[in-house]
Amino acid sequence: MKNLKIYFTSDMHGFVYPTDYTDKTFKNIGMLNVINSFKKDPNTLIIDCGDTIQGSPFTTYLSKSKFESHPIGEVLNSGSYDYITLGNHDFNYGFDYLKKYLNTFKGSCLLANIKDKTGTLPIKPYDIKVLPNGLKIGLIGLTTEYINVWENPKNIESFEISDPFESAKKYSNLLKDKVDVLIGFYHGGFEKDIETKKTLSTTKENVAYRISEELDFDILLTGHQHLPIEGSLINDTYVVQTPQHGKKFIELNLKLENGVKEIESSLKEPVSSPKKDIFDKLLPLENKIQSWLDEPVGFLDIPLNKASHLDMALKGSYLANFINQVQLEVSKADVSCTSFANSIKGFNKDVTVRDIVSTYVYPNTLVVYEIDGLTLKKGLLRSSNYLTKDNDKVVISDSFLKPKTEHYNYDYFSNIEYEFDLNKTGLDRISKLEFKGEALKDTDKITLVMNNYRASGAGGYDFYSGSKTVKEILIEMPEIIIEYFSKHKNVKVDKSKYYNIKL
Numbered sequence: 001m002k003n004l005k006i007y008f009t010s011d012m013h014g015f016v017y018p019t020d021y022t023d024k025t026f027k028n029i030g031m032l033n034v035i036n037s038f039k040k041d042p043n044t045l046i047i048d049c050g051d052t053i054q055g056s057p058f059t060t061y062l063s064k065s066k067f068e069s070h071p072i073g074e075v076l077n078s079g080s081y082d083y084i085t086l087g088n089h090d091f092n093y094g095f096d097y098l099k100k101y102l103n104t105f106k107g108s109c110l111l112a113n114i115k116d117k118t119g120t121l122p123i124k125p126y127d128i129k130v131l132p133n134g135l136k137i138g139l140i141g142l143t144t145e146y147i148n149v150w151e152n153p154k155n156i157e158s159f160e161i162s163d164p165f166e167s168a169k170k171y172s173n174l175l176k177d178k179v180d181v182l183i184g185f186y187h188g189g190f191e192k193d194i195e196t197k198k199t200l201s202t203t204k205e206n207v208a209y210r211i212s213e214e215l216d217f218d219i220l221l222t223g224h225q226h227l228p229i230e231g232s233l234i235n236d237t238y239v240v241q242t243p244q245h246g247k248k249f250i251e252l253n254l255k256l257e258n259g260v261k262e263i264e265s266s267l268k269e270p271v272s273s274p275k276k277d278i279f280d281k282l283l284p285l286e287n288k289i290q291s292w293l294d295e296p297v298g299f300l301d302i303p304l305n306k307a308s309h310l311d312m313a314l315k316g317s318y319l320a321n322f323i324n325q326v327q328l329e330v331s332k333a334d335v336s337c338t339s340f341a342n343s344i345k346g347f348n349k350d351v352t353v354r355d356i357v358s359t360y361v362y363p364n365t366l367v368v369y370e371i372d373g374l375t376l377k378k379g380l381l382r383s384s385n386y387l388t389k390d391n392d393k394v395v396i397s398d399s400f401l402k403p404k405t406e407h408y409n410y411d412y413f414s415n416i417e418y419e420f421d422l423n424k425t426g427l428d429r430i431s432k433l434e435f436k437g438e439a440l441k442d443t444d445k446i447t448l449v450m451n452n453y454r455a456s457g458a459g460g461y462d463f464y465s466g467s468k469t470v471k472e473i474l475i476e477m478p479e480i481i482i483e484y485f486s487k488h489k490n491v492k493v494d495k496s497k498y499y500n501i502k503l
Contacts, residue, residue, distance in 0.1 A: 001257040002135040004181060005044040008240065008250040009034060010223030011087065012048070013055025014062075015245040016075055017286050018274055021057040022345045022358050024290060031072070032274030034246045035079030042132040046080055049223035050087025050143060050187035051244075053101050057357045060478060061289045063093040070097075071282055073104025078278040082107045083127070085141035086114070087187040087223060092363050094155045110141025110185070113167035115160040126171050128179060135256060138179035140171045142186040144224060146205040149456050152365065152474075164188060165207045168215055176216045180256060184217045189225030189241065190403055194232050200403050212237035218261060219252070225404040231265040238263045246270060293354035298485030301492050306346035306359075309407045310396055313386060314501055317412060319346060321494040323360070323477075324414035326484045330473060333368045333449035334435065337379070337411040356481050363476040367455035369467035373433070374442035378463045379411065380430045384420040386410040387501065394422065394503065409459035411450075414498055416440070421502040431502060451477065 009031075018030040038046060053059055053072050062071065076084065084105060090098060095118075102109055102121050112125035129137045142164040147156060168184060176182050189206040192199055208222045212234035222229070222241045228248065229241040240250045252265035304319040306312075312320070317340075324336035345358035386409070388397045400406050419432035433440045440446070447470055457465035473480070485491070 001255055002131075002133045002180075003043055004131065004135055004137065004254040004256075005041070006183075006219075006221075006250070006252040006254075007038045007040070007044065007046045008049070008185075008221050008242065008252060009047075009246065010049035010187070010221070010242045011051045011226055011244040012246045013051055013089070013244055014053060014059030014072065015056050016058050016072065016282065017279075018272070020245070020343075020358075021293065021354065026272075028247075028269060028272045030246045030270075030274070031075050031079070032279050033270035033272060034249050035075065035278075036273055036275040037249065037268065037270045038079060040080050043135070045082045045129070045137070047185055047221060048076065048081055048084045049185050049221055050085050051089045051223065052076075052084065052087065053098070054089040054092045054363065055361065057293055057354065058286070058289055059093075060357050060363070061292060063097060063363070067100070070101040070104040071285060073101050074282070075278055077104070077106045078275060081105070082129075083139060083141070083185070084109050085111055085185055085187055086143055088144055088147045088150055091147060091151050091155050091159075095158055110139055112140050112142055112171050113145065113162045113164045114143065115162075116158060117160060118158050125167070126175060128175065135181065136179045138175035138182045140168060140175070140182075140184045142168055142184060142188065144188040144205055146203070146458075150453055150458055152452060163204070165210055168211050168217075172215045172217060181218050181254060181261070182216060183219045183221065184211065185221040186211065187223045189222055189227065193403065194229070194234060194239065206403075208239065209234060212239055219254070219263065221250070227403060228267055230267045231263070238265075240265055242267065293352060293357070295353050296350055297353060297356070297482050298351050298488065299490050300347060300349050300351060301490070303349045304347040304493065306344050309340065309410070310394070312340070313396075313410055314394060316497050316499065318493050318495060319344075319359070320412035321414055321496065321498075322347070322491075323481075324412065325494045326481055327366060327449045328415060329484065330480055331366055331368050331449040331471070333447040333470075335376070335413060335415045335446055336449045337413045337454070338451070339408045339411050339454070342405050342407050351485060353482065357478050360477050360481060362451070362453070363478070364451035364453055365476060366449055366473040366480070367452050368447050368449045368470040368472070369455065369464060370445055370470050371448050371464070371467050372442060373440040373444040373446070375463055375467065376416075376440065376446065376448065377427055377430050377433060377442070379448075379461060380413070380418055380420070380433065381427055382460050383411045384422075384429045387420065387422060389422050389503070394501070406459065411454070412498075414494065414496070417498060419500045419502055423502070432500070
């Protein structure tokens, strides 16, 4: 009998120390806790599935800093990782930042559906690993092709990003007769519910179900959707996935005897004890980040506290108003829309960098489109579908919660007056739409500022892409907000109520 153990992580999003950075308290999350939970022997592989170097205040600080070796690459080395692939957010800070990470990492980066046109990055499509016990393992790395849709074009101009299914098919056919066990690790999720087989999405963002159903992988390690999938079987492929931020990791054990494979896995919580050597080595950097986060930047006339996503969508949000307030000033657009990450901190009256980067967590830039009233109405309709009625109760629609929680695909608009009638369907749901006190006609032209993610058409807003671009503001939003406070030290928050929900 031959054994293989795998420790698997994904979507750790730059959460290195055991803190979420909303305050300084330690929590049971983060890379340093995770890597101290591994018990590696020679027949063990440790694999990460991407979205690793963006997503936290730690990485926001790094993206503005100079360093010889990438600290997160050092963390993975300390954890004895063997393989990584890249997620869509790993491209957010550009080529040089990514190159530093890959050159620091001592294991192998496998990425079968992305070609580095410069030929300078240490990536390859697959590997064959022979364990000391003689077990021959084939490994193929893959990522979502929707990087082409979401990413700032300048950040991916050195890459060719192709269909992950076709790449998985090509290399699985190449390897399947040469190895005992074939493993894919894919920064992408499931387009079907793995229990009911109900189709959840018809785009190519997530194709893990198709890969599992049609190809010959023994194991498919997945990411991107942040789903806690402890272990499930699709056709003959064993699939798993982890939640984000190092909250949990997968321990998978495979036994091969007389050609028969037995696989079991579990989601494990990390030990509440960060790995000491790398903890101490990076502590001066972490202390600098904590000091930076506590730097004051300005003052608000009211605190902008978060509420539940449902409450904010139903009642409106002064926090959303403020973000739109900033976007309107910097863009000079007629109308602004913004959304919230799944997890946000909110702003104190005395605003610090910590408030900003823990509330606006993405490195989004801004795009101003010229659109007509009908296109705006379509945008409002898409957002209105976030809410649905369950008898007399309003709830968040399952389509925004399954298979992946997507609160960030509900948009808040400023500088128009509008109403959602939840008793109606189609464009009739938008029962009121006014600009400057007058009804906005379908043919009327306005300018709308939004983040570059939304401008790509992502999240069900494909009708925006292809609109006339008036301007692009290629400065990341956290930096724009900080600059806004440098101009307006004492800010009066826009307290307008721009919309109404009709039940």
